[in-house]
Amino acid sequence: MAKRTTIDRAQDYKGDFMQTAGKGGEQDPLVRQQAGDWALLSDEEITRLYAGNQIIQNIVDIPAEDATREWITLEMEDEKLARALEKRLETLNAPEAIEKMVAYDRLRGDGFVSIGVTQGGRQWTLDDPINIKSLRSIDYLHPFSRLKLTKFLINVDPFDPSFGDVEKYQINPGHTTMDDSPLQRDVHKSRLLHLQTKRIEDRDWGQSILEPMKDIITVFDTSLWSVGQILYDFTFKVFKSNQAEGMTKEDMREAQMLMDYMFRTEALAIIESDEELKKEATQVNGVEQLLTFVWDVLAGSAKMPKSHLLGQQSGTISGAQYDSLNYYARIAGTQENFLRPKIEYLVRLLLWASDEPGGQIDPDTIDWKVKFNPLWRLDDQTDADIRKKQAETDSIYLKNQVLTPDEVRQKRFEMGSLMDELEMPDDPNGEGEGSNGEN
Known part of the structure; x- marks a missing residue:
């Protein structure tokens, strides 16, 4: 009977990975990849990925910074009141709070801002909605991620007018009861801003941007390590000698140290006629194309141009940077579709509050509008x-x-x-003026 080689045995398992994973029979033992595999990341894994990679931090932080960097301008007939309200938003650190909310949404799938208020009238709890008629002031805005939440209740009745809306949030403030169980606090939705830009159907929590990027992040990390290894071993020495076979470990170590020293400090090496000493360089042909492919896929997954991933000066573009124009158009879309209602809701609360600028004003009785300031500007040469x-x-x-x-x-x-x-255009739908501002 003929002896079977390793290659012959491997043929028994050869197959297309698209036909494995139960789709075309039993899982192939040699297959390591599955198409369309969903990488579920734990909160700890997300934290470690973010904390250990500056590029991932750029992917999470830069769009959040760009979305709030130029902030807003309030347009209303009373210019003095508009400027006073803008100043009040700044003293509440609203731009920073909204920026962190966007960053938490990208990192964790959900971003929140708690709204601390002072109300008059009867005693109230966090479970009660904000009574705008007795509202006195907004005291603080605190951004936080879903790590502070235990759960939230969503209306899942498709025949209810409030279908899909969050009815109540449950927060873990970090305290415990007498029996050391977590102390849960119910919070009404009017006391929070909640940003969730990406959600999988039938999943309450939003999806982190890092989950669908897990494969390319792994490839990018591998590429970075591989380039480091290439640079480390880019040039190595080869010593060829008839005496090499009889050398002891001590002789080999001494020769290695001597040759290494000579190549780093001297331009001349003196050896025997039957010996040879030369340098061998690592071949890197094709590596640049592979790294370009990795960067392209990473940028496409993050929906950011490579120049922005690498920290291009914020807001400045040249006429040829169409990818930057598309990127800022996407950021403008995020502002319109997700951030405008949050900011309008804050402005409405400020107008209702009796101790805030202007006193108590019904927002629906005046004309006002939130306008996002331009995100980008041309560089001097292109402008000229x-x-x-x-x-x-x-x-x-x-x-x-x-x-x-x-x-x-x-x-x-x-x-x-x-x-x-x-x-x-900052309002492609021709809207944006004093809406109800669902938060």
């Missing part, structure tokens, strides 16, 4: 190039009497800046 082309275009229009000098002057110097023409 665009203005030059505009001037050349205006000259042609004037020469051919398409426009008059007054029309050109109004268009270029009275109707707004160049950024106003290039700026992405």
Whole structure:
């Protein structure tokens, strides 16, 4: 009977991994990968990933910083009141609180901000909704992650008008009862801002951005380690001698130390005629393409350009950086779809509060609007190039009497800046004025 080799035995297990994992029979013992495998990460694993990798910190933190970096402008007929309310939001550290809420949402799947208030009237508890008619002031805004929550109750009746809304949050404040069991506190939804931008159906908690990125994070970490090994062993020495076979361990160690010293400190090595000493360099052909692929997949998974992953100057782009324009458009979408209702809710509470700027004002009786300030600006060279082309275009229009000098002057110097023409709309739906502000 012919002896079977290892390769012959391996053929018994050869198969396409797409047909394994129970889809096409018993799991292949040599298959290590499964298509579409969901990597569920524990809170501790998420913490370790974030704490141990600066690129992951950039993925979590930079979009949160960009979403709140330029903050907002309040537009209302009473300019003095608008500026006072903006100042009050700043003294409450609202930009920082919203930024951390966005970061917690990206990192943990859910971000929260607690709203501390002073109310008049009867005695109330955190389980009671905020009574806007007796509201006096907003005292603090504290951001936190889902690690502080035990659970929250969601209306799951699809025929109820409040279907999908959170009815109540249950918080673990860190205290215990007499029998050392956790002390739970129920909090009404009006006393919290809750951000959840990505949620899997039938899952109450939001999904961390790191879960679907787990595979590429592993590959990226492996690439970083591999590059370090290549650099460490980029050049190594080879000593060839007829006496090598008879050398003792002590002789080999002494020769190794001597050769290493000579190659680092001297340009000349003296050896016997039957010996050879040379350097061997590690071949790195093709490594750059592999690393580029890893960076591309990482950037695509994070929905961030590579330049932003590496810490590009915030808000400054050149005309050719279309990927940056797309990135800022995505951030603007996050502002409109998720952050606007939270900020409007805070403004409404400030207007209702009797001890806040303006006294007690019904937000529905005045016209007001939250406007997000521009996220980006052109670099000086691109701005100058665009203005030059505009001037050349205006000259042609004037020469051919398409426009008059007054029309050109109004268009270029009275109707707004160049950024106003290039700026992405802050309210693509034409809404945003004093809404009910669901939090």
